[in-house]
Amino acid sequence: MYISSLSLKNFRNYTDQRAEFSPLTNVIYGNNAQGKTNILEALYLFSQGRSHRAKTDRELIRFGTDAARLDIEFHDAERDYKAVMLLEKNGRKSILVNHVRLTKLSMLMNYLNIVMFSPEDLNLIKGSPSSRRRFIDAAISQLYPSYLSALNDYKKALIQKNSLLKDRKNADRAMISVWNEQLADNGARIMTARGEFVELLNSFAGKIQKEISSETLEITYSPSVKLENISGEAMLEYLDSRMKREIEFASAIFGVQRDDLRVMINGSDARLFGSQGQQRTATLAMKMAMSEYIRHIKGEYPVLLLDDIMSELDISRRSYLAEKIRDKQVFITSTDTDLNGSTDNARLFRIDNGTIFKE
Ligand SMILES: Nc1ncnc2c1ncn2[C@@H]1O[C@H](COP(=O)(O)OP(=O)(O)OP(=O)(O)O)[C@@H](O)[C@H]1O
Ligand SMILES: [Mg+2]
Structure with missing residues (x-):
């Protein structure tokens, strides 16, 4: 898969x-500040429908x-695909793919697959669980639009449930249970998809880690809700039986909004015990594994965007990466052109x- 213009x-x-x-x-x-990342951002928009860094689309308009x-x-x-995106100041966003207008943003998924790697990702392992959930969700949504729908429905239901839980004294148990039903169905779907994804990611990442270093890497899914068999019914039972605690907490503390990934290097938790270098290698392995995962499902490699990442990697990791990307489409931003052979x-x-000069 590649982008031609x-x-x-x-x-x-621009x-x-x-x-x-x-x-x-x-x-x-x-x-x-000349506009390098802006170009990657524009490309990324066509894979996820939204920017990797802007809070609102309005920021994107000159x-x-x-x-x-x-x-x-x-x-x-x-x-071959031609896609157009129009972003208006009033918040309206229109997307056409091969002249057909998409009525839902999730319809954009699965056309163009992109994996972006930027310096902030180097915090993936030591950062908050939410950044690891974002990593998982971005990967799965790209390939399964139904996952994105489940995730969006889940988030909407969660907001409703949380607003009921806020009123600790008069919490309406019947209404909370109605929202639990929605959360349970979508939550079970999300958990199943995350579990399957992480298992595949782990198999790719482990191999890649071995190619870069002599260490072992193991990534496992760490769901907030532990169920023997994942199903909507089991999830509902779990949530309903913990309603009292959630009311006490005045917040939804059980569910996929609390999921995480566990990353182990040589058998110990990389978040707590990994050195900076080990965490970087593992992050690189996870990103490259994401690319392998997409190829595994889709039969083609995604486009890789490397934003200022080369300067953050040491020579051996850089040359590993250079070797890996040789036969794939990649966009590399840098403040200089000396990128060690890559x-x-x-x-x-x-x-x-804001002007692009082809050299
Ligand atoms: N909506 C906008 N309208 C006009 N200019 C904008 C807008 N948003 C950002 N910019 C400008 O874009 C530039 C930043 O672009 P970008 O982030 O791509 O820089 P960069 O080349 O990647 O820089 P760095 O090397 O520091 O990462 C800044 O000059 C900023 O003022
Ligand atoms: Mg930049």
Whole structure:
């Protein structure tokens, strides 16, 4: 799978720019704050429907203008795609794929698969459980739109339940149980999908870790709700039987909103005992495993976006990565072009204050 072109109109600091990409390595370089990450952000938008860093779509529209338009062309083994995204200041967002308008954002999933790796991801292991849940959810949603729907329905029901729980004295048990039903059904689906995903991820990540270092890596799913057999009924029983505690807490403390991943290096918990370097290697292995996972399910590698990551890795990890990405499409941003051999035969783009120069 690869992206062949991108056009940006009034997107971030771009007024009107177009670029044609190599199906292999593309290096986007330039000084700080020129618009390198903005390009990766634009590409990423077409895989997840939303930015990896902006809180609202409005931030993406160039200051002083009313709408942004992005056009992208990408290709998989079966067909060619042209997609358009229009972001308006009033919050409206329209997406067309091959001239067909998508009525739901989740319909965008499964067209363009992207794995993004940026310096913030280096906190994946020592960061909060929510960042690890985001990592899992982004991977599964890309391939299974129904997962994203279950997740969104779950989040909506959770907000309703939490607002009932807030009123500790008059908590309406019958109503809470109604929301529990919704949470149980979707929660069971989410748990099953997360469990299956993590099992596959673990098998890929373990192999990759061995290629980079001599250590063992083991990733396991650590659900908040422990059930012998995962089902909507079992989940409902679990939640209903703990309603009293949730009312005491005035918050929904049981459910997939508390799930986590356990990452073990050489048998001990990497979050607590891993060195900075070990955590970095494991994160790299997890990201590369994500790419293998997508290939496993979809039959094709996703496009890889590496935002400023090369400078964060030492020589051995860098050359490992360079070797891995040689035959896949990758976009690398950097403030310089000297990336230790990983840019031989790469197409270079210099970014200067919202203008793209192909070198
Ligand atoms: N909505 C917007 N309208 C106009 N300019 C914007 C908008 N959003 C961001 N910018 C500008 O985009 C630039 C930042 O772009 P970007 O994050 O891509 O930089 P970068 O080249 O990746 O820099 P670094 O090397 O520091 O990561 C800043 O100059 C910022 O002011
Ligand atoms: Mg940047």
